[in-house]
Amino acid sequence: MIQQIYPQVQHPYQFELNKDMQFAAAHFVPHDEAGKCRELHGHTYFVNITIAGDDLDHTGFLVNFQQVKxxxxxxxxxxxxxxxxxxxxxxxxxxxxxxEVVAKKIWEIIQEHLNTLPNSPKCLQVFVRETPTSYVVYRPKAGDR
Structure with missing residues (x-):
């Protein structure tokens, strides 16, 4: 994993967890104006997920890193x-x-899981780097958290 400094999210929670991971995947953007991205191609995506909360679970975790991955x-x-x-x-x-949409969908997947946990952690940010020079940060609006 490359060393990366991520944009920080200001929040009132006591605990903040950040999970880095990467995955290799292909995609294409189904629109005529997408240029070369209209064709099937692949990336090694680098992802950082920021989760925060005030309460730890019965194992002493905010969220288990393995489950997020x-x-x-x-x-x-x-x-x-x-x-x-x-x-x-x-x-x-x-x-x-x-x-942009991949980052939002990752947030949705993570937050859906977090909603099942009794300690109520929140996913505050999803950072997705598609190439060495291009990345997206998705943050839900305050009312969505």
């Missing part, structure tokens, strides 16, 4: 992102597998 790396590594039809489609631009 399993949710994202386990789902996307060595896949074609477009094939995840439950998340992406070629009809709605909000569901095209652009880096």
């Amino acid at each position: 399993k949710l994202i790396h386990g789902k996307f590594d060595h896949t074609v992102i477009n094939d995840h039809k439950e998340l992406f489609n070629d009809q709605n631009p909000n569901d095209f597998p652009t880096t």
Whole structure:
């Protein structure tokens, strides 16, 4: 994993967890104006997920790092992102597998899992680096957290 300084999220929580991971995946952007990205191609995505909360669970974790990795790396590594039809489609631009949308979908996957936990942690930020020079940060609006 490359050493990376991530944008910081200001928050009132006592604990902040950051999980770095990478996965290799292919995608294409299904729009005529996407240029070369219209063609199937791959990336090694670097992802950082920021989770915060005030309460630890019965094991002393805010969230288990392994579970966070399993949710994202386990789902996307060595896949074609477009094939995840439950998340992406070629009809709605909000569901095209652009880096922006991938970051938001990762947030949705993580937050859906966090909503099942009794200690109520929140996913504050998802950072997705698609290339060495291009990345996206997704932060939910305060009311979505």
